[in-house]
Amino acid sequence: MTYPNWLSQRAYLTGNQLALSFGKNEWTFSEVNELALDYAGKLAHFGITQHSRVALLSKSNAEAVFVIYGCMQIGCEMVMLNERLAGAELAYQLEDAGVDRVFADAELIEKVAGAQPVSFDELKLAKPAVFPLKTEWAKQQTISIMYTSGTTGNPKGVRQTAENHFSSAVSSALNLGVSPDDVWLCTVPLFHISGFSILMRSLVYGMGVRLYGKFDAAVCADELSKGQVTHSSMVGVMLEQVLREIEQRELRVSPRFKQILAGGGPVPVSYLQRAEAHGIQVLQTYGMTETSSQTTTLQTADAKTKLGSAGKPLFLYQVKIDGAQAAGEHGEILIRGPQVTPGYIGQFKDRPVLVDGWLATGDIGYLDAEGFLFVVDRRSDLIVSGGENVYPAEIEKVLMAHPAVREAGVCGMPDDRWGEVPAAFVVLDAGETAEQLPAFCRSQLAGYKVPKTFRVVGSLPRSASNKLLRRELKKWL
Amino acid sequence: MTYPNWLSQRAYLTGNQLALSFGKNEWTFSEVNELALDYAGKLAHFGITQHSRVALLSKSNAEAVFVIYGCMQIGCEMVMLNERLAGAELAYQLEDAGVDRVFADAELIEKVAGAQPVSFDELKLAKPAVFPLKTEWAKQQTISIMYTSGTTGNPKGVRQTAENHFSSAVSSALNLGVSPDDVWLCTVPLFHISGFSILMRSLVYGMGVRLYGKFDAAVCADELSKGQVTHSSMVGVMLEQVLREIEQRELRVSPRFKQILAGGGPVPVSYLQRAEAHGIQVLQTYGMTETSSQTTTLQTADAKTKLGSAGKPLFLYQVKIDGAQAAGEHGEILIRGPQVTPGYIGQFKDRPVLVDGWLATGDIGYLDAEGFLFVVDRRSDLIVSGGENVYPAEIEKVLMAHPAVREAGVCGMPDDRWGEVPAAFVVLDAGETAEQLPAFCRSQLAGYKVPKTFRVVGSLPRSASNKLLRRELKKWL
Known part of the structure; x- marks a missing residue:
């Protein structure tokens, strides 16, 4: 082993x-x-x-x-x-x-x-x-640990073993194909699984990595046209900016360039069409820290008939919908395969990851009649902002710690540049204002997690069991 | 698992x-x-x-x-x-x-x-x-069992598990590359690992197989030129016949065709040069039933500087020379990796396959300073005849069972069509002749194992410990 x-x-x-x-x-x-x-x-x-x-x-x-x-x-x-x-x-x-x-x-x-x-x-x-x-x-040796939040708001450290990374690299190769002269353009962070998995593929495939300190659409557009790279990983907003560069500067994408792997939620069809016009294949993918990158991927050929789908699992993986008896039924997405983490570390180390051998993602989705996965609701009302996962519960916890705040609710707000950004709704003690809240959040949270707007409200939408209804908050925006 | x-x-x-x-x-x-x-x-x-x-x-x-x-x-x-x-x-x-x-x-x-x-x-x-x-x-489930001989002359049934086949397919993909539209031309037998492994790659890669009942050089040459296939498996003699067809009929090999995997011993450099002239990449490979196909493969780029080499191991595999302290030292070739059989069945089921985790192949070889493997002597003086393994000990055992035969020794003899064919040397009882031996062998052995020549000699070359020296027999030819 x-x-x-x-x-x-x-x-x-x-x-x-x-x-x-x-x-x-x-x-x-x-x-x-x-x-x-x-x-x-x-x-x-x-x-x-x-x-x-x-x-x-x-x-x-x-x-x-x-x-x-x-x-x-x-x-x-x-x-x-x-x-x-x-x-x-x-x-x-x-x-x-x-x-x-x-x-x-x-x-x-x-x-x-x-x-x-x-x-x-x-x-x-x-x-x-x-x-x-x-x-x-x-195989069972932990190589990397990455923190990811969830329903609790307290980030959990996820173990990623050698076998997790190897399986992920191999499954991706069996899906996308692999060639001894592939080179992956990496402008996504190495501390995220999106970037770290590029390094792992590099070692498993013998593949070159062209690494950049940060994403720059102009540089990416140059790379795609120069013919030194064959693949790249991007989220939708990055793709759009790269396409704009290619269009404005009338660049020609090199025939050597093969595929963009696009994570972080469905890519708008208009981006896909623009990419196609430049000969760029975009494969949309669904994965998470706990699955060491991609679990399902939507082939370019299916992208237009299966709009909004996350595709089908990679060869070694299985996906099912908890409790679903027929195609189209919604339920929690369950994942099984050698890419799934063996567990957490620290305070969550005893929390079981698998239930009957399956990872419960917390995401809601369905499989259509042909077995394509559609993700309907990301776990914990996850906000994906420029490729970073933002968990409302984590921001709410910080807000609630402020002496003036009685209740707090956070949801995603559409944003041209980042796709989504967090928006906060707060119930304050009598006589207080929201003035201090931005600075307070900045002292406790990464910049991309700080709400872009703070609205003071009289009460928050709650279910019968008093659970915050974040989807209702979205309607208030 | x-x-x-x-x-x-x-x-x-x-x-x-x-x-x-x-x-x-x-x-x-x-x-x-x-x-x-x-x-x-x-x-x-x-x-x-x-x-x-x-x-x-x-x-x-x-x-x-x-x-x-x-x-x-x-x-x-x-x-x-x-x-x-x-x-x-x-x-x-x-x-x-x-x-x-x-x-x-x-x-x-x-x-x-x-x-x-x-x-x-x-x-x-x-x-x-x-x-x-x-x-x-x-993973540990046995899918196939194939019989192979060895020093004993009694064929042993080798288990090949799901993991053996999967590892073999994946390691090959990481070495040769793999693409979702690959199609493998299969004219080698399915009952051998060379053919069976093509089916396993088909399932693991989602690759098409164009299957033929038997090898026909003209048909293969057509396939290579028609552009429907991307890969094929051949031994040297098959390759030569296909090249001759291509040359005589002035065919053009399709640019879609990528690689020929060539087993069964080193391919003469003249064949490699002819293949190169037609844009065909030939990758020579060393493997056996116990390793579920390829263990080492020689890249086309190295074929001319490393003449006669079997190349380097695939990514998941390790090769070492028993007892060798430095590059160039000869010894038994040892192999380790997930492609190695867990063991035999039947009368040999308790025979251990691994010694300290390594498969002792019985083959003698060395690694050069850059780690390229050279196979000097195949195990048990193995004869490779048209892609079939022929074990001298097995033929000798049959010969010895004939009442007229006192001693028997078999070795390989060069042959234009098959690469090698078996040749027998026998010591007979006084007054006997070799006349009945061909028919006797045909009743007991597959046609390709029946010696093409039977020479009556007074004694056989033996070592001090009375071990038959088959390499000496070769000099007598």
Whole structure:
């Protein structure tokens, strides 16, 4: 129940192939493996072993990749911190995860100042210590941990094992196809599964990654036209901006470019049509942190007849609707397969992930007569804002902690740039105003989670059992 | 530790895609799945359950594929009988395997007359019985069993599990690449792992198979030029004949055609050069029944600088040389990975397959400084004749059973058509001649195993420990 060490195997099998590019620099798999071994020694210098759990806080850059691969060589667990989170949010994750060490990019280190972090600069200068090289990796070994919220509002740390990542990479290859000269354009964050899974595919396929620190539509449009990349991952709003660049500058998309994998909810049909006009295949996908990326994917050929569908499962996966007896019946979406996390860490470590072998996603959907999945309601009224998941309950919890707030409700509001942004409704104590709330939220929450509007209301819409009805809030907008 | 049922999953995900063609007929994955379910019911009619072991004796045709897929739907084990074997050889395998039923193609049924076989015609007419459909397949479930000889001369039944076949298909995809519109030309026997693995790749990839009853160089050359197929499996002698057809008829190989996977020993460089001139990539591969097809593969780009090499392992696999401390040292080739059989059945069922987790192949080889594998001596002086493995010990055992023979030694002899053919050296009792030996061998052995020459000698070359030195015999030719 092991894999050969992915990094050393890649260096052995396709050592001269492109593994990574960032800025003007490129590295082959042999070079990346050497750097990973060097970084593993540096991590060992700080006492990191295969039994350690570390947290990484970084922007997307080559050094972050080397630290990630160094951790894989050591065999430790990595908590991937979201650089956009507020200090309080990061502190919660570090405490919940009980990490042995925090390693942070110099630019971001202030955010985790309380956790005695080691900066990437300090790590880079460390004298490598000897460590036992793992020639094989256990399938059940946790590689990455990512925090995701849910109904509770308290983020849960999700384990992603070697088998989770491997299954995800292989299932994707069997669906999209794979070629030894594929290169994936990565402008999505490495701390999210969307970006991290690109690195995992790189190692499993021997595929190059062209990495960028952040998304820039003009740069992406250039990449698609230059012919160096074959794939990319985007959410709908990113795709639209790239298409606009291509159209305005009258660029020609290279015939070498194959596919865009689009997550974060259905892509409007007008985007699909514009993409098609430029020869770009867009595959819409449905997945989550707990499923280590894609679980279902909608083929380009089906996109127009199955508008709004998330497609069909990948080869190794199964999807069913809880309680549904026939096509079209709505219910909770259940997922089964080797991509599903074995569980959480920290305070949720005993919470079972599977019920009778199936992951209960909390999302509501249905399968049509041909077995295409339609997601009707994202779990916990999830707001997807520019590719980031925003959970209303988490924002409501912060608002409720403010002394002036009696009740709070948050829902998504349409936004041209981000797709959706959060909007807050609050019931205040007599004589109070909402004036202090934006600043209060900013001190507690990542910027993209801070509501763009705060409306003071007399009461919130609630069900008979007093449950907040967030869908009703949407109608008030 | 399960897979979704490959057949129903394929029908669900890519039901309208080509699964199989034979003669003028074509079937999609949905059609193949329906036929497999129908055949599973017919098998159930004959009492076959998931706990059964059946033997199949057939030429390569569509019906054989439906019976194989029907067995997979039932979940029984299939002993794949080689149609070229003599009756005595088949009887040995059936007895050793202790099969519940034998199903045979009408044309071949006489060969297994003693085993009360059910003909494919009878099976086809049977009224399907109800059987429990397996929606998931255990990874450790044995799908196929193939007999292979070795040092002992007694063929051993090798288990090939769902995981063995899946790992093999996925590792091959990660090496060669895979595309949703790939189609594999299959002219190698389905009862060998070379052909059976094409069916397994078909199900795992959703890939079409163009199946032929036998190899015909002219037909293959047509297929390569017509653009309907992307891949094929051949041994060197087949490749040469196809190249000759292409050259003589001045055919143009379709740009859609990608790769030929060439097993059965190194392909002469002149063939590689001729293939290259026609835009055909040839990937030489080393594998065996115990490794469910390819374990190492030599990339086309390396073929000229690494003449005679079997290449490097596929991503999930490891290869090492027993006892070797440095590059270039010779020793037994050891193999590790999820493609390696869990073991044998029948009289060899307790024989351990793995030593410390590694399969000892019996083959001698070395790894060069860059990790390329070179096979120096095939196990038991294996003779590869037109893609069939011929074990000298098995032929020697038959010869020794003849009353006139005192000692026998067999080795491979170069042959223009088959690559190699067996040659026998015998020490006879005084006054005897070799006259009766050809007919005697034909009554006991498949035609391709019958020596093409019988030389009477005074003694055989032996080592100090009296072990037959078959390599010395080669020098006598």
